[in-house]
Amino acid sequence: MSETNEGVLYVVATPIGNLEDLSARAARVLSEVDRIAAEDTRHTQRLLRHLGIERPLVSLHEHNEAARAEWLRERLAAGEQLALVSDAGTPLISDPGFVLVRELRRSGFRVVPVPGACALVAALSVAGLPTDRFLFEGFLPAKSTARRRQLEADAERTETRVFYESPHRIRDLLADLEATLGARRVVLARELTKTFETLLEGTPGELLARMAEDPDQTRGEFVVMVAGAAAAELAADAAEGEALIAAMLAEGVGVKSAAAVATRLLGGRRKQWYQLALTQQSEAP
Template identity: 75%
Template sequence: MYVVATPIGNLEDLSVRAGRVLAEVDAIAAEDTRHTQRLLRHLGIERPLVSLHEHNESARVEQLLTRLRAGASLALVSDAGTPLISDPGFVLVRELRQAGCRVVPIPGACALITALSVAGLPTDRFTFEGFLPAKSGPRQRQLEAGIARPETRVFYESPHRIRDLLVDIDQVAASRQVVLARELTKTFETLLDGTASELLAQMEADSDQARGEFVVMLAGAPADERDADEVAAETLLQALLDEGVPVKSAAAVTTRMLGGRRKQWYQMALALKSGAPDHA
């Protein structure tokens, strides 16, 4: 099975290899078959389509596995960009690999990498956290959990929640630089940067700036915001987690060695465990 990256906007970004694979496979598993059908029509390709989305992915595994074992070749695509990156496909890929099937990546567009490449924020180390919780309370808690970390943090957000996210960032990290990448590779592609409050003001002045799909990039903590204990705790926690120590135990060890702040060390350990830096 081929995991095929498709354009995030501009159709010319589809690679030659990706187009060839889509034309040659026996069937294509697609997040939204109507969306993928439009892409195939543009390419002049006719292939059978099978829907595979978050609500039916587990049920599709056996069907697709049976086809692969019978000698068929398949492609997996999402609506845009690289499958599995905040999109369906993880369950299928995991099960196929465990069953001994060959899974082949066909690289291409990915919104988070595209955004980082032009944001002007450090990219030697970054954390991708996908979509944050929809409600403000859990969203702020997740933002706070990683607030002391030095690397750039990357989120996806939809137009109807982008203002709410910026409000919460303003509450948690009012002075931090935020870069918004909007409608990447499309006609109205825009990069905005400033503090969260400055970006909210730009959206108030021009409501079009709140439209489209967003990649949100938040600058990491500068050195002068992190005290010595926080730096030491992150180093210790990362070493413990790398050795397979559970989050709760790692936080307990760090508390014994560095003193109080057990809750803070626990939240830091959770962030390190769930948001391991991605160097895609």
């Protein structure tokens, strides 16, 4: 804790399931700050009660963050020590807090991380997929059309891609992964650090079949990790796409339609296939 009278915001990671994952430092900070900004005060109150801590709580969520940031800035200006927590894991990682942290840093206040649990990092550490580079995309759009568009836009990325997903949409996401990425390797981390923690690995189709056999595998919160595109896969898709588009153009199919078909069958970006079709059309005798 700060030994001066200057206001400080501590960004405190809390457990994603197992309460033993809360660090001793995090518990001490939560017990010593003047007040705690929490995504859901009822949820955080249960954690504090478990720790035997009593501290004033104030709500800070996606709907009130902008307005609350100014009020909390005034508390810091008065010399208070504050903590920011989310319902589970590290604040700001697909959780509220970005606006508050940005505004406080711009105002010259210290913002101090108190590291701890994070579902993203925990899942990657046990997935067996490359982690030297990865692309975290949080929650994908709820609608299938928009979701597939985003999946296709990054289909050629070679990094491991990571998403968060809820139980009521996990099957829809797997279906869209199968439609856009085919038999790409996927690892599902479910209910991390909790009683029914599970890791499942396979193609999207295999994982859908597993869930059909055992509906319990759709329960809980998911971290979805997808293997990046391999260089050989990209080369094969490019060669197949060139041949496919050439055949369609030879049969009189328009450039736009040829690009749409290539995108649907091979994935990737429609703009890429459209440019290829334009090039082939201009080079045709």
